[in-house]
Amino acid sequence: MKKYFALPGSLLVVFLLVFASCNDGADRSESIPDFTGKLTQEEIEAGVMTPEILWKFGRVGEQRLSPDGKNVLYTVTRYDAATEARSSDIFVTTTAGTDLLQLTESGGSAYNPRWKPGSDSIGFLSNASGEIQLWEMDINGLEKVMVSEIDGGINGFEYSPDGSKILYLTEVKYRKSLDEIYPDLPQANVRIIDELMYRHWDHWEDEYVSHIFVADLTAKGLKRHFDIMEGEPYEAPLSPWFDQAGITWNADGTKVAYSCKKMSRNEYAISTDSDIYLYDIQSRTTENLTEGMDGYDRYPTFSPDGKMMAWQSMETPGFEADKERLMLRDLETGEISYLTGNFDQNVSNLVWSEDNGTIWFITGHHATYQVGRIDLDSMDIEMVTEGIHDITSFDMANGVITASVMSMQMATELFKIDPQTGGLMQISFVNKHIYDHIEMAEVRSRWVPTTDGKEMLTWVIHPPGFDETREYPALLYCQGGPQSAVSQFWSYRWNFQMMASGGYVVVAPNRRGLPTFGQEWNDQISTDYGGQNMRDYLSAIDNLAGEPYVDEDRLGAVGASYGGYSVFYLAGIHEGRFKTFISHCGIFNTESMYTETEEMFFVHHDNGGAYWDVPKPRNYSFSPHLKVKNWDTPILIITGEYDFRIPYTQSMQAFNAAQLLGVPSKLLVFPDETHFVTSPQNAILWQREFRGWLDKYLQGQVPIRRQ
Numbered sequence: 001m002k003k004y005f006a007l008p009g010s011l012l013v014v015f016l017l018v019f020a021s022c023n024d025g026a027d028r029s030e031s032i033p034d035f036t037g038k039l040t041q042e043e044i045e046a047g048v049m050t051p052e053i054l055w056k057f058g059r060v061g062e063q064r065l066s067p068d069g070k071n072v073l074y075t076v077t078r079y080d081a082a083t084e085a086r087s088s089d090i091f092v093t094t095t096a097g098t099d100l101l102q103l104t105e106s107g108g109s110a111y112n113p114r115w116k117p118g119s120d121s122i123g124f125l126s127n128a129s130g131e132i133q134l135w136e137m138d139i140n141g142l143e144k145v146m147v148s149e150i151d152g153g154i155n156g157f158e159y160s161p162d163g164s165k166i167l168y169l170t171e172v173k174y175r176k177s178l179d180e181i182y183p184d185l186p187q188a189n190v191r192i193i194d195e196l197m198y199r200h201w202d203h204w205e206d207e208y209v210s211h212i213f214v215a216d217l218t219a220k221g222l223k224r225h226f227d228i229m230e231g232e233p234y235e236a237p238l239s240p241w242f243d244q245a246g247i248t249w250n251a252d253g254t255k256v257a258y259s260c261k262k263m264s265r266n267e268y269a270i271s272t273d274s275d276i277y278l279y280d281i282q283s284r285t286t287e288n289l290t291e292g293m294d295g296y297d298r299y300p301t302f303s304p305d306g307k308m309m310a311w312q313s314m315e316t317p318g319f320e321a322d323k324e325r326l327m328l329r330d331l332e333t334g335e336i337s338y339l340t341g342n343f344d345q346n347v348s349n350l351v352w353s354e355d356n357g358t359i360w361f362i363t364g365h366h367a368t369y370q371v372g373r374i375d376l377d378s379m380d381i382e383m384v385t386e387g388i389h390d391i392t393s394f395d396m397a398n399g400v401i402t403a404s405v406m407s408m409q410m411a412t413e414l415f416k417i418d419p420q421t422g423g424l425m426q427i428s429f430v431n432k433h434i435y436d437h438i439e440m441a442e443v444r445s446r447w448v449p450t451t452d453g454k455e456m457l458t459w460v461i462h463p464p465g466f467d468e469t470r471e472y473p474a475l476l477y478c479q480g481g482p483q484s485a486v487s488q489f490w491s492y493r494w495n496f497q498m499m500a501s502g503g504y505v506v507v508a509p510n511r512r513g514l515p516t517f518g519q520e521w522n523d524q525i526s527t528d529y530g531g532q533n534m535r536d537y538l539s540a541i542d543n544l545a546g547e548p549y550v551d552e553d554r555l556g557a558v559g560a561s562y563g564g565y566s567v568f569y570l571a572g573i574h575e576g577r578f579k580t581f582i583s584h585c586g587i588f589n590t591e592s593m594y595t596e597t598e599e600m601f602f603v604h605h606d607n608g609g610a611y612w613d614v615p616k617p618r619n620y621s622f623s624p625h626l627k628v629k630n631w632d633t634p635i636l637i638i639t640g641e642y643d644f645r646i647p648y649t650q651s652m653q654a655f656n657a658a659q660l661l662g663v664p665s666k667l668l669v670f671p672d673e674t675h676f677v678t679s680p681q682n683a684i685l686w687q688r689e690f691r692g693w694l695d696k697y698l699q700g701q702v703p704i705r706r707q
Contacts, residue, residue, distance in 0.1 A: 033080030033082070033083045033085040033087070033107075034080050034082075035078040035079075035080060035085075035087045035107075036078075037056040037057065037058055037078055037431070037433070037434070038056070038433065039053065039056065039433070039434065039437055043437070043438075044437045047437065047438050047439050047464075048438055048439060048464050048501040049438055049440075049441075049464075049495070049497045049498050049501040050498075050501070051498065051683070051684040051687035051688060052081065052684060053434060053438065054492060054495060054498055054683075054687070055079050055081045055492075055680050055683065055684060056078075056079075056081075056434065057411050057430075057431050057434065057492075058076045058077070058078050058411075058430040058431055059076065059077040059078070059411070059412070059492075060074055060075070060076055060404060060411070060412040060413060060414065060428060060430055061074065061075035061076070061077060061088070061111065062074065062075055062111065062112065062113065062393075063075075063393070063395060063402060063404055063414055064113055064114060064115060064395060065095070065395040065396065065397045065400060065401075065402050066115050066397065067115060067117075067397050067398065068397065068398050069095060069397045069398035069399060069400030070094060070095060070400075071092055071093070071094055071095065071139070072092065072093060072094075072095055072395075072402045072414060072427070073090060073091070073092050073103075073113040073114075073115070073122065074090070074091055074092075074093075074113075074414055074428065075088055075089065075090055075091070075110070075111050075113065076088070076089060076091060076430055079680045080680075081680040081681060081684060084679060084680050084681060085107075086109075087107055087108065087109075088108075088109045088110055088111050089102060089103070089104045089105060089110050090102075090103045090104045090110050090111070090113045090122075090124055090141075091103060091428075092122075092139065092141075093414075093427060093428065094427075095400055095402060095416050095427060096416075096427070097416070097425070097426065097427035097428070100428075101140065101141065102141070103122070103137065103140075103141030104124070104126070104137075104141060104144075108126065108127050108128060109125075109126065109127045109132070110124055110125070110126045110128075110135075111124065111125055111126075112124055112125040112156055112157060112244075114157070114158065114159055116136065116159055116163050117159055117160075117161060117162055117163035118162060118163045119163060120138060120139055121136045121137065121138060121139075122136065122137055122138070122139060123135070123136050123147070123157065123159060123166075124136075124137070125154065125156070125157065127153075128146075129146055131150075131152065131153035132153035132154060132155065133146050133147070133148045133149065133150065133153060133154065134146070134147040134148040134154060134157055134166070134168065134222075135147060147217070147221055147222065148168070148221065148222050149221065149222075150168070150170055150222075150225075152170060152171060153170070154168045154169060154170045155168075155169040155170060155171075155210065155242070156168065156169040156237075156244040157169070158244070158247065158248070158249060159217070160217075160249050160253035161249055161251060161252065161253045162252075162253050163217065164216065164217060164253070165214055165215065165216055165217055165253060165281075166214070166215055166217050166222070167212055167213065167214050167228075167247065167249070167256055168212075168213050168215065169210055169211070169212060169213075169236075169237070169242075169244065169247075170210070170211065170213060171208040171209065171210055171211070172208065172209060172210075172211045172227065173207050173208055174207065174208070174209050174232075174233045175207045175233070176207065177206075177207050178190065178192070191204060195264065195265040195266050196265050196266045196268070196269035196270075196598075196600065197265040197266075197268045197269045197598060198265070198598075199598055199644045200239050200240045200598050200599075200644065201239075201240035201598070201644055201645055201674065201675065202240065202642050202643070202644060202674035202675065203240075203642075203644075205265075209233060209234065209235040210235040210236060210237065210239075210242060211227050211228075211229045211230075211232075211235070211236065212227070212228050212229060212236055212247060212256065212258055212279075213225055213226065213227050213228065214226055214228055214256065214281060226284075228256060228279045228281075228284075228286070229260075232262070234260050234261065234262045234263075235260070236258045236259065236260045237258070237259070238259055238260065238261065238274060238298070245299055246258060246259040246298050246299055246300075247259075248300055248301055248302065249302075250278075250302045250306055250309075251302050251303065251304060251305065251306030252306055253281075254280065254281055254282060255278055255279060255280050255281060256278075256279045256281070257276055257277065257278050257279075257289070257300040257302070257309065258276070258277055258279070258300075259274050259275070259276050259277075259297060259298045259299065259300070260274060260275065260277055261273065261274045261275075262275065262277075269598065269599060269600040269601070270318070270600045270601050270604065271294075271317065271318065271601055272294075272295050272296045272314065272317060272318055272319065272320055272601055273293075273294045273295065273296075273317060274296050274297055274298060275288050275289070275290045275291060275293070275297055276288075276289045276290045276297050276298070276300045276309075276311055277289065289309070289329060290311075290313070293313060293315075294315075294317040295313065295314035295315050295316055295317055295319065295322055296312075296313070296314040296320070296322075297311060297312070297313045297314075297327075298311065298312050298313075299311055299312045299348070299350060301350045301351070301352065302352075303352050303356045304352055304354055304355075304356055305356050306331070307330070307331055307332060307356070308328055308329065308330055308331060308356070309328070309329045309331055310326060310327065310328050310329075310339075310350050310352070310359055311327050311329075311350070312324045312325070312326065312327070312347065312348060312350070313325045313326075313327045316605075317601075318601040318604060318605045319526075319601075319605050320599070320601065320602055320605075321481070321482075321483030321484075321515070321522065323344075323345075323346060323519050323522075324346035324347055324348060325338055325339075325340055325341075325347070326338075326339040326340040326343075326347045326350070326359065326361065326374065327339065328359075328376075339359075339374055339376075339379065340374070340381070343363075343381050344518045344519055345363045345364055345365065345515075345516065345518070346363060346364060346515055347361040347362070347363050347372075348361060348362045348363070349361055349362040349393055349394060351394065351395070351396050353373075353396075354398075356376075357375065357376050357377060358373050358374065358375055358376065359373065359374050359376065360372070360373045360384070360394075360396065360401075361373070361374070362391055362392070362393070362394070363383075364485060364487065364515050364516030365383065365386075365516055366457055366516060366517065367457050367459070367485050367486055367487045367488070367510050367514075367516050367517075368386075368387070368388060368389060368390060368487055368488050368516070369389075369390040369391050369392065369487055369488075369516075370383055370384070370385045370386060370387075370391060371383075371384040371385045371391055371394055371401070371403065371417060371422070372384055383422075384417070384419065384422040385417060385422040385424065386422060387424070388407060388443070388445070388488055389405050389406065389407045389410075389424075389488050390405070390406050390407065390487050390488045390489055391403045391404070391405050392404045392405070392406060392412065394417065396419075399419065400416070401416065401417040401418075401419055402414055402415070402416055402417070402427070403415050403416075403417050403424075405424065406488065406489060406490040407443075407488040407490065408443045408459065408461065408488050408489070408490065408496045408497070409440050409441070409443055409497070410431075410435075410490065411430075411431055411490045412490065413426055413428045413429065413430060413431075414426070414427050414428035415427060438464075439464040439465065440464065440497055441461050441462055441463055441464050441466075441496065441497050441500035441501065441506075442461070442462045442466060443459055443460075443461050443462075443488075443496070444459070444460045444461075444462070445457060445458075445459060445460075446458045446459075446460050446543075446544075448509065448539055448540050448543045449539065449543070450532075450535065450536055450539050451532075451535045451536075451539060452532065452535075456509055456510060456511065456536055456539065456540065457509075457510045457517070458507060458508065458509040458510065458540045458543075458544075459486060459496075459506075459507075459508040459509075459510075460505065460506070460507060460508075460544065461496045461497075461499070461500045461505070461506040461508065462500065462505060463500040463501065463502070463503050463504060463505065464500065464501055466549075467549075468548070468549050469549075470549065471548070471549060471550065471551040471554075472503060472504060472505045472549055472550060472551060472554075473503070473504055473505070473550075473551055473554035473555065473556065473694075473698040473699070474504065474505040474506070474507055474541070474544055474545065474550045474551070474554070474555050474556075475499060475504050475505070475506050475507065475555075475556050475557070475558055475694070476507050476509075476537060476540065476541040476555065476556070476557040476558070476578075477494070477496070477499075477506055477507065477508040477509075477558060477559065477563070478537060478557060478558065478559030478562075478563035478564075478566035478567055478570075479508070479510075479511070479514065479559065479562070479563050480559065480560050480561030480562045480563045480564070481513070481514070481561070481562050482513045482525050482529075482533075482562035482606070483513055483514060483515060483522055483525065484514065484515075485510060485514045485515050485516045486508045486509065486510045486514060487516065492683065493560075493676065493677055493683060493686065493687075494560060496508065498687060499558075502691050502694065502695065504694070504698075505544065505549070505550055507540050507541055507544045509536060509537060509539075509540035511533045511536035511537055511540070512524045512525050512528075512532045512533040512536050513525025513526075513533050525606075526605060526606050526608075527606065527607065527608040527617065527618060527619045528618075528619065528622075529565065529569070529590075529606070529619055529622040530569055530573075530619075530621070530622030531622070533566075534566070534569060534570065534573070537557075537566065537570065538570075538574075538577070541555060541557075541577065542577075545577075553579070554579060554698045554699065555577055555578050555579060555698075556578055556579060556580045556581065556582070556694055556697070556698055557570050557574075557578050557581050557582075558581070558582040558583075558690075558694075559582075559583065559584070559586070560583075560584035560585055560586070561584070561585055561586065561645075561646060561675065562586075562587070563583075563584075563586070564583040564584050564585050564586020564587065564646070564651075565583075565586045565587040565588075565624065566586075567581045567582065567583040567586060567635075568583055568586050568587070568588050568624035568654055569622065569624045569627070571624070571627075571628075571630075571631050571633060571635060572624060572626075572627025572628060572629075572630040572631060573627060573630070574633070578633055579633065579634075579697050579698055580633060580634045580635070580636075580693065580694065580696075580697035580698060581633060581634070581635040581636070582635070582636045582637075582638070582690060582693060582694070583635065583636070583637050583638070583651070583654065584637075584638040584639070585638070585639050585640065585643050585645075585646045585648075585650075585651065585675050586624075586637075586646065586650065586651065586654070587624070587646055587650055588623075588624050588625055588650045588651070588653045588654040588657075589623055589624070589625045589650065589653055590603075590607060590611070590619065590620050590622065590623040591611040591620060591623060592649070592650070592653070593646065593650060594607065594610060594611055596647045596649065596650070597644075597645060597646065597647070598644050598645065599645070606619065607619040607620060624654070625653065625654075625657065628654075628657045628658075628661070629661070631657070631658060631661055631663050632663060633663065634663065634664040634665065634693075634696075634697050635654075635658055635663060635664075635665050636665070636666050636668070636689070636690070636693040637651045637654050637655045637658070637665065637666070637667050637668070638651070638667075638668040638669075638670075638686065638689075639651035639652075639667075639668070639669055639670070640669075640670045640671075640672075640673030640674050640675065640676070640677065641669060641670065641671045641672070641673070642672065642673060642674040643673070643674050643675040644674075645675050646675065648669060651667065651669075652667070652669075655667040666689075666693065668686070668689060670682055670686075
């Protein structure tokens with residue numbers, strides 16, 4: 001089975017769409033999906049977010065700045081909910097936000113845009129031939145030529161710095177298939193498993209792994225292909241996200257650096273020890289640059305002069321949410337330096353200045369994500385941007401910075417950042433036609449006292465048309481992760497605009513266990529699932545319930561993943577606060593979860609060990625199933641059968657218990673969905689059931705005027 005690859009800034013990109021053809025002159029307009037995202041008159045008149053409108057948003061993906069800093073390439077993905085068709089195309093605009101041009105109109109997939117070094121050409125991936133291959137075109141989107149003809153297609157590529165070579169990703173076979181093992185049993189269907197990591201997030205492991213290839217790029221296409229991981233049963237980029245940003249050329253194009261976990265599958269399941277490997281193209285040899293560093297080491301990036309390499313590194317083995325440290329290696333001496341030891345935040349998206357003296361990065365601050373930089377001479381760290389937004393990626397060239405920016409009130413758009421002042425100027429307006437016709441919910445920040453004398457940032461989202469003289473039902477939003485900030489993210493499922501549009505006040509606390517408030521705040525949740533962070537949840541909802549515009553008799557709690565666990569746990573301890581719950585893909589039984597999940601290091605670290613250890617780690621005492629006898633409040637439970645992180649059996653256990661206890665409950669099982677719900681019609685159904693359940697028990701359609 002082919003794996004899905006998530007390239008930087010994009011959604012899943014291995015997919016096939018039907019191309020519309022009008023060569024026979026027939027009128028096929030009715031069969032062509034509507035990828036314009038236009039609103040109906042009824043939607044315009046209603047003027048609020050709906051599930052159907054949410055799926056009309058154009059989704060800005062990867063962006064690439066031209067070497068002269070004058071133009072920026074970016075992708076936009078759109079869906080047609082009626083047909084479930086999908087279209088991803090490439091656009092170019094100036095960094096002044098003028099002269100927008102759509103470069104591809106495939107009706108299929110065009111993505112991974114790259115400026116070809118030393119030319120006016122643009123490289124990109126497209127499935128126009130039936131398989132995903134490398135194509136090139138000019139800056140006007142003309143003269144499109146297919147460059148690669150790789151059997152099975154490719155999943156990502158990067159030009160070498162001089163444009164003479166490319167590296168590309170494709171799958172290679174590393175073990176026998178069932179047909180090869182038992183050729184006389186063609187109808188047999190079984191998975192034969194003799195080691196761990198036999199499935200990951202959303203896919204079963206098969207006989208293929210992703211490898212990195214290098215090829216010469218000539219006028220006649222690709223020549224002299226070779227696998228830089230030949231014969232290895234390992235994969236790069238790292239599963240399960242397969243992020244291409246973890247692979248890069250060095251400054252002169254003679255070497256390739258990549259992150260990989262080169263270990264047995266059993267070791268893989270219990271370890272986060274990825275290393276950065278440097279492959280020499282001329283000698284065909286590989287060197288491990290981070291040997292002895294036992295946590296995640298990822299995202300290498302070389303200085304322009306080729307003398308240094310920076311990367312992100314976690315120190316603690318087995319802890320997937322440890323601090324993302326900024327490390328630097330002198331490639332001549334091998335000396336390694338830890339640059340952010342005095343900076344109590346993560347770093348990501350590392351970008352070198354052209355003079356080799358500064359490293360720019362993205363970092364969190366109070367549930368927002370900003371651009372910062374470190375001066376390599378003084379080691380001073382400076383925040384460049386500020387504001388209520390998340391900067392999710394950025395690119396630099398010739399003194400110009402462009403960035404992808406989102407917030408709870410805006411899906412991702414492109415902005416230009418002034419490197420001196422940090423000021424932001426919007427240069428893409430993909431969804432302006434939607435914002436012009438719907439009223440967005442207002443987002444406010446609030447610092448809430450906690451039970452241990454600290455202050456907790458909580459986002460409060462007021463419904464459209466908010467009237468402080470009325471009383472509204474309120475939803476406590478429980479974040480997943482567990483270590484994932486309630487930042488200014490825009491989600492196409494847990495969308496705060498969508499929740500608030502139903503007439504709900506949404507309370508979204510940055511409880512204990514979340515980044516952007518320092519590592520101590522982030523780390524506190526490990527082995528304490530039912531402790532301080534649960535008290536933080538209750539502090540947030542109790543604080544807002546005291547507002548005159550919140551009806552304390554109409555409170556609900558919702559969440560997914562660890563947020564789903566939170567809902568299950570709160571259902572057993574809430575003491576009548578809530579009138580209903582919704583849990584998506586939540587952990588119900590921490591003991592069975594320990595051996596049901598796939599990345600064993602996650603549950604081992606967060607629980608403090610295995611449930612058979614003596615003494616048994618304390619965190620198992622926080623299993624929601626131990627308090628299920630206290631459940632007395634209606635609950636909606638949702639899961640996907642292809643969720644291998646928190647298998648659907650966890651949700652089944654919770655639902656079965658609720659039914660046996662006589663608690664009003666409903667279970668939604670999506671046979672084709674994973675930890676997420678990604679197909680348009682399933683997602684719209686999810687939103688309708690979500691809203692319908694809340695309206696049934698909280699009567700949230702109409703605010704009640706206070707007497």
